[in-house]
Amino acid sequence: MDPTIDLASAKAALDDERAKLVHQLHELGADESGELTGDVDYGDAFADAGAATAERTEVLGLVERLKRSLDEIDVALGKIEEGTYGLCEECGKPIGAARLEIRPQARFCMECKSKR
Ligand SMILES: [Zn+2]
Numbered sequence: 103m104d105p106t107i108d109l110a111s112a113k114a115a116l117d118d119e120r121a122k123l124v125h126q127l128h129e130l131g132a133d134e135s136g137e138l139t140g141d142v143d144y145g146d147a148f149a150d151a152g153a154a155t156a157e158r159t160e161v162l163g164l165v166e167r168l169k170r171s172l173d174e175i176d177v178a179l180g181k182i183e184e185g186t187y188g189l190c191e192e193c194g195k196p197i198g199a200a201r202l203e204i205r206p207q208a209r210f211c212m213e214c215k216s217k218r
Pocket of ligand 1: 190191192193194195210211212213214215
């Protein structure tokens with residue numbers, strides 16, 4: 103039997119994770135929407151333009167990943183508001199408190215996740 107999902111601690115974990123992601127995005131010179139704000143000038147730090155381009159591509163990849171994680175967290179926070187948090191998006195069954203504790207933004211139960 104799964105213990106009941108503690109929504110307050112799930113929300114706290116999600117808020118915490120969200121703050122970390124936003125911080126990481128800012129450090130990469132991007133805002134919450136994943137747009138580069140232009141505060142970071144990639145050109146100056148590198149003598150070689152090729153290296154600057156490679157660095158920029160890498161940063162954009164990182165920003166993209168962070169943004170996707172941020173979206174997942176926002177979806178999870180929205181579900182807490184709606185009262186559907188902890189239910190699998192695929193089959194509608196409970197995802198399970200143990201899984202949510204490890205991954206509070208999980209959208210699918212283990213069974214559906216393994217099928218994807
Ligand atoms: Zn499922």
